[in-house]
Amino acid sequence: MSGGASLSVTGPGMAVEIAGIRMRNPVMTASGTFGYGPEYADLVDLNALGALVVKGIRMEPWEGNQPPRMVEVQGGLVNAIGLQGPGVDGFVRDYLPFLRQFSTPVIVNIWGRTLEEYGEVAAAFDGVDGIAGIELNISCPNVKEGGIAFGTDLQMASQVISRVRQSTRLPLITKLSPNVSSVGRFARTAQDAGSDAISLINTLPALVIDVETRRPVLSNVFGGLSGPGIHAFAVRQVWDAAQAVTIPIIGMGGVTDAQGAIELMLAGASAVAVGTASFTDPSTVISVIEGIQAYLVRHGMRDVRELTGAMVRK
Amino acid sequence: MKQEQAIIREHRAFGCGYRLLVFDCQPIAAAALPGQFVHLRVPGLDGSVLRRPFSIYRADGACLSILYKQVGKGTREMAALPVGQAVSLLGPLGNGFPMPTGQAVPVLVAGGYGVAPLCLLASRMATTGILFVGGRTAADILCIEDFERLGWDVCVATEDGSLGTKGRVTDALDPWLAERCRQAAPPPVFYCCGPDGLLRAIDVRAVKGGWLGWLSLDKHMGCGVGACLACVQRVRVKDGGSQWKRVCKEGPVFEAGEIFWDYGVKADNA
Ligand SMILES: Cc1cc2nc3c(=O)[nH]c(=O)nc-3n(C[C@H](O)[C@H](O)[C@H](O)COP(=O)(O)OP(=O)(O)OC[C@H]3O[C@@H](n4cnc5c(N)ncnc54)[C@H](O)[C@@H]3O)c2cc1C
Ligand SMILES: Cc1cc2nc3c(=O)[nH]c(=O)nc-3n(C[C@H](O)[C@H](O)[C@H](O)COP(=O)(O)O)c2cc1C
Numbered sequence A: 001m002s003g004g005a006s007l008s009v010t011g012p013g014m015a016v017e018i019a020g021i022r023m024r025n026p027v028m029t030a031s032g033t034f035g036y037g038p039e040y041a042d043l044v045d046l047n048a049l050g051a052l053v054v055k056g057i058r059m060e061p062w063e064g065n066q067p068p069r070m071v072e073v074q075g076g077l078v079n080a081i082g083l084q085g086p087g088v089d090g091f092v093r094d095y096l097p098f099l100r101q102f103s104t105p106v107i108v109n110i111w112g113r114t115l116e117e118y119g120e121v122a123a124a125f126d127g128v129d130g131i132a133g134i135e136l137n138i139s140c141p142n143v144k145e146g147g148i149a150f151g152t153d154l155q156m157a158s159q160v161i162s163r164v165r166q167s168t169r170l171p172l173i174t175k176l177s178p179n180v181s182s183v184g185r186f187a188r189t190a191q192d193a194g195s196d197a198i199s200l201i202n203t204l205p206a207l208v209i210d211v212e213t214r215r216p217v218l219s220n221v222f223g224g225l226s227g228p229g230i231h232a233f234a235v236r237q238v239w240d241a242a243q244a245v246t247i248p249i250i251g252m253g254g255v256t257d258a259q260g261a262i263e264l265m266l267a268g269a270s271a272v273a274v275g276t277a278s279f280t281d282p283s284t285v286i287s288v289i290e291g292i293q294a295y296l297v298r299h300g301m302r303d304v305r306e307l308t309g310a311m312v313r314k
Numbered sequence B: 001m002k003q004e005q006a007i008i009r010e011h012r013a014f015g016c017g018y019r020l021l022v023f024d025c026q027p028i029a030a031a032a033l034p035g036q037f038v039h040l041r042v043p044g045l046d047g048s049v050l051r052r053p054f055s056i057y058r059a060d061g062a063c064l065s066i067l068y069k070q071v072g073k074g075t076r077e078m079a080a081l082p083v084g085q086a087v088s089l090l091g092p093l094g095n096g097f098p099m100p101t102g103q104a105v106p107v108l109v110a111g112g113y114g115v116a117p118l119c120l121l122a123s124r125m126a127t128t129g130i131l132f133v134g135g136r137t138a139a140d141i142l143c144i145e146d147f148e149r150l151g152w153d154v155c156v157a158t159e160d161g162s163l164g165t166k167g168r169v170t171d172a173l174d175p176w177l178a179e180r181c182r183q184a185a186p187p188p189v190f191y192c193c194g195p196d197g198l199l200r201a202i203d204v205r206a207v208k209g210g211w212l213g214w215l216s217l218d219k220h221m222g223c224g225v226g227a228c229l230a231c232v233q234r235v236r237v238k239d240g241g242s243q244w245k246r247v248c249k250e251g252p253v254f255e256a257g258e259i260f261w262d263y264g265v266k267a268d269n270a
């Protein structure tokens, strides 16, 4: 089963291989917006997805932030869920058996509060049946280094990626923080430290204030902005990253339809993820897959991989 | 849980500032239980990414109804929706109210739109009971004819005294409860939907009296299906600890005594 193009008798090839993970199409779910799988299973055929990326997991269960945790803004939403999750054991016990029923690759999104914890989480998933790969969220504060996010310091980013690389044989996708001045340098660092792919963008730093009370709306005060409002920025970040690396890129940020997904691919992404749009319409991920297929037919393209980096410069 | 394109069959002012929206939506209507809700995508609401949750007010045959009040941009946009328009609904969502068992007398306590789910509940109960409903003024009191038609007793309280008892719902409820205790009448089982203040008041009474109570919570929601963890409420668990529960999934109905109302308040000040 290599390559989609040669197999396709009825339509253009949709299959892609990212970091050694074979996907039937390039459309995945974005971490934290699709739960752990069962939540949307009544509404979306999980076997139709390119890959399913679950909500961030650390070693131990984690309580996350106090509510309010989410607020809608023009063109998107701001969230400060605070990475609530069941921990490695909880996930393996409560969700993985369900996910194993499907043929879709499951990618676990992992995080930690220290370098050591990142390594532990990666090691804990190594060799676990039903896990196709790791997405490493480095946009988290390092509690041992005064809370500076791993993903905003080149040296810390390099260390954490190397540590995870040494701790697992699973395909490793590093999810970059958009909160940096040069995403290309971080992309390059991720590649050099052993990532098999990178994904971006994570949410943008945001603050929403209730002007009547003059208080922040979210109990955590700050949150992360996602949704259609960040899409053009995401396309630019994917472009910048694509100039810096040779490993595949998973693009995300404000995808609501096939057009947005195709834009990210033209800018250099080999696959895309749908996040906030699943809240608006759970079937978005399916309509994006169908829309990409229709686009390829309309443009006489034989394989979705032809889209990657195919922006035509003036 | 289903996602449906529901067609608006009827849409009109309902009184008291509320509007009635009736959809043709057999798949969700047929599965709906009292206390469950739908997550509605407001058509034409530009720049908005979140659906809006509404309790199911009626579910008869192919028809599903909600009652809503205009409070913000989504509900204002909804007011202009024409009959025949298709609207995307997710539902039915959450867990409904458990039905009363044994001798217990259902005591429904409503504030604001809270009468909507309680109306569906009353219509599905094998027994009748009593509704306590409160508002600021007579014009805030909704749906009481629905309950009277079903043979329920209705007890109204308004803060300005323009209808029923002058004061809050609890000012009408407490003497009634005291009287029943004196007569050693069968115990009440509470069903409450309304603002947090009302829910807490009923919670306290249920726990103190050793009675069963069911409280339907209102939290801001993202996905509505349990995926985003935006809607969490702290809840006590059996071993004495507490944990987050998703109002959209494990709720919106919780048992009296379960809610940890002030969780984290101290931590915030620390
Ligand atoms: C389980 C449940 C059942 C509900 N049932 C009803 C009902 O039957 N009738 C009715 O009139 N209202 C009901 N509500 C409240 C209703 O969801 C809000 O009034 C509505 O979302 C407001 O949207 P808006 O765009 O007009 O307000 P805006 O303030 O512009 O909304 C901004 C954001 O805040 C959210 N929001 C604002 N107020 C509330 C609220 N009180 N609860 C939850 N989210 C809110 C919106 O959904 C939106 O995401 C229910 C809420 C819940 C959680
Ligand atoms: C509610 C919510 C929770 C999220 N949780 C995570 C998470 O646990 N780990 C992570 O790497 N990204 C998380 N993200 C970021 C998304 O995966 C994605 O990068 C971002 O939302 C941009 O895509 P979008 O605009 O399509 O939503 C979360 C986003 C949202 C909205």
Ligand code: FES
Pocket (backbone or CB within 6 Å): B220, B221, B222, B223, B224, B225, B226, B227, B228, B229, B230, B231, B232, B246, B247, B248, B249
């Ligand atoms: S609204 Fe998303 S988990 Fe409840």
